[in-house]
Amino acid sequence: DAGVIQSPRHEVTEMGQEVTLRCKPISGHDYLFWYRQTMMRGLELLIYFNNNVPIDDSGMPEDRFSAKMPNASFSTLKIQPSEPRDSAVYFCASRPRDTYTEAFFGQGTRLTVV
Amino acid sequence: AQSVTQLDSQVPVFEEAPVELRCNYSSSVSVYLFWYVQYPNQGLQLLLKYLSGSTLVKGINGFEAEFNKSQTSFHLRKPSVHISDTAEYFCAVTRAGGTSYGKLTFGQGTILTVHP
Secondary structure, three states, X not given: XXXXXEEOOEEEEOOOOOEEEEEEOOOOOOEEEEEEEEOOOEEXXXXXXXXXXXXXXXXXXXXXXXXXXXXXXXXXXXXXXXXXXXXXXXXXXXXXXXXXXXXXXXXXXXXXXX | OOEEEEOOOEEEEEOOOOXXXXXXXXXOOXXXXXXXXXXXXXXXXXXXXXXXXXXXXXXXXXOEEEEEOOOOEEEEEEOOOOHHHOEEXXXXXXXXXXXXXXXXXXXXXXEEEEEO
């Protein structure tokens, strides 16, 4: 299995531009999570989906952030417009329905907004 | 809600020495506990997890952790570290059972540096 695949691995964009991060979860996994990692705030959950439906988006920082999961094999996290304080590493993770199985993380996307 | 406190932000240690990375959690409900490791420019990899049963949990790479409910702790230990163990380690907690499982709350991380 290829694991959770995120793209791009690195993204540098100018303030005000739209940024789209992509994630392909492990096949058969019912849950998908988006996390953000910063020096100041550590790892924080932004949003998670169950069977493509958003369950909890309370961690999404503001309206500039949106996430979608159009099908079981693809999710996007969009920031529009981007700001320098959005610079962080964004992780996607997935897990199966089985209660006793942990979440598997992708390699992350390092976003730099200049 | 749950919270996690990792008591040491950095732990330097010499190769072949023992190490303990401390983790305390807070929760009003039963929880599952995890330790993840993050190598530079990599994603998070599970080291071990506690769900139920024996309070001593063994994981990959020779690591183990002990769940202590009365002290709400889940400290990670290794009797003899290697240079390759240099990484950042995260303790995480989630509510036991139900659909919220997998919605992890992480500690701030502990950077373990192993010196030759």
